[in-house]
Amino acid sequence: MVKETNEVHGAEVTILTSATMTVAPALPMQEHRLPLSNLDLLLPPIDVGVFFCYLQPAPTAAALKEALAKVLVTYYPLAGEVVANADGEPEVLCSGRGVDFTEASADDAELRELRLGMVDEGVEKLVPAKKAGVICVQVTKFKCGGAVVGCTFDHRVCDAYSFNMFLVAWAAAARGGSAALAPSFRRSLVAPRDPSPRTHSTDALIDRLFSPLSSAPPPPPSSVTATAVNRIYHISAADVKELQARAGPTRTKLEAFTAHLWQLSSRAASERQSLCCMGMVVDGRGRMFPDGAMETYFGNVLTITYGVIGSGDLRRRMALADVADDVHRWVREAATGEHFRGLVDWVEALRPKPAAARAYLGGTGGAEATACIVSSGMGFPVSEANFGTGVPAFASYHFPWPAGAAYVMPMPSARADGGWVVYVHASPELVKVMEEKHSIFKALDNSYVFG
CATH class of the missing domain: 3.30.559.10 (Chloramphenicol acetyltransferase-like domain)
Structure with missing residues (x-):
């Protein structure tokens, strides 16, 4: 277990982090490389986080992991990793390595005590820092029964619009359904014109x-x-x-x-x-x-x-x-x-x-x-x-x-x-x-x- 602390209303809130596991797609896939588009290449190597706060009853880590494995079958690039091609440009190795998933707890704190507006105090330890892969997830449970689900993604692979699609599909899978439409990875839609007018x-x-x-x-x-x-x-x-x-x-x-x-x-x-x-x-x-x-x-x-x-x-x-x-x-x-x-x-x-x-x-x-x-x-x-x-x-x-x-x-x-x-x-x-x-x-x- 790893201990981290946040200052909340002047008191320390201890967050206990258990070992991180990797959630792989529910079905095997053929390893291949997905080139980033020219518009992807304009993005620097930066990560973006999102988080959701749920009062009791909150989604469980087990349910989230099961749904994540299902949705990664269609959103397979998110289960890969960014590597360099022969020219040194980034691209996605669709390897099925999976998504790092961390379970954490704040047993001495109520979710309502978090100073969410003061991000560096109330949010920083609830959104995981990505160490490998394209995305990572952390679920933090509080003694009140509430939970925070935090995700971090590599901006070079997708924008907020795209990641929103994934979030909606993941939630739908957790409810036992599926997203209305599957994602498209057709790079031809953003291919350069030849010759370029x-x-x-x-x-x-x-x-x-x-x-x-x-x-x-x-x-x-x-x-x-x-x-x-x-x-x-x-x-x-x-x-x-x-x-x-x-x-x-x-x-x-x-x-x-x-x-x-x-x-x-x-x-x-x-x-x-x-x-x-x-x-x-x-x-x-x-x-x-x-x-x-x-x-x-x-x-x-x-x-x-x-x-x-x-x-x-x-x-x-x-x-x-x-x-x-x-x-x-x-x-x-x-x-x-x-x-x-x-x-x-x-x-x-x-x-x-x-x-x-x-x-x-x-x-x-x-x-x-x-x-x-x-x-x-x-x-x-x-x-x-x-x-x-x-x-x-x-x-x-x-x-x-x-x-x-x-x-x-x-x-x-x-x-x-x-x-x-x-x-x-x-x-x-x-x-x-x-x-x-x-x-x-x-x-x-x-x-x-x-x-």
């Missing part, structure tokens, strides 16, 4: 948004990486609606939220940071194939677009509606099928040289800019994460990533009342601004989480 306008946009790593500007000096603060907040449905109204009737909720966060970032900027870069992750499935051909595609289909505005302009002169107009403009120019197909071609011409999104580095502002990325988690399947004992009382992503930019991910609240839960990884300066009086970002106290 790259247009000048497409090239200009891609060259602004992405850069070969050897020619990318050095990371801006930032306190985010070394002193980053991880928080989870909630935003009421009324505040989301009011924010959208202020941004303008034709702006989406996410555009309004991003514009508001952009303004807050400017207030947190230091004197040397004269520019503010705000980025947004855009999914390309419906853009590349409006007919739904990529609805079940498993992999990354993402681009990261951004805008840069002077910190002073954002603080003093720009109304939220004006900022939202700017967000809408640069999101719209990247949210096209032509952009995604051009991006696939661009990576192909670059291979095996890696590339990175410029938004991580402050965009064209470089060292003079703050950097913040917004990724929508509004497709997070909270209501479908029922492993046979009911829906979770709370759920969130967990992404304390190592990059220098702040990262913010809103998702629907488990309360299903139209409110949001927002995961934040940011500098102390930005977090301080977000927590000011009358802010829409509310502390995640236990009365909100568990009622």
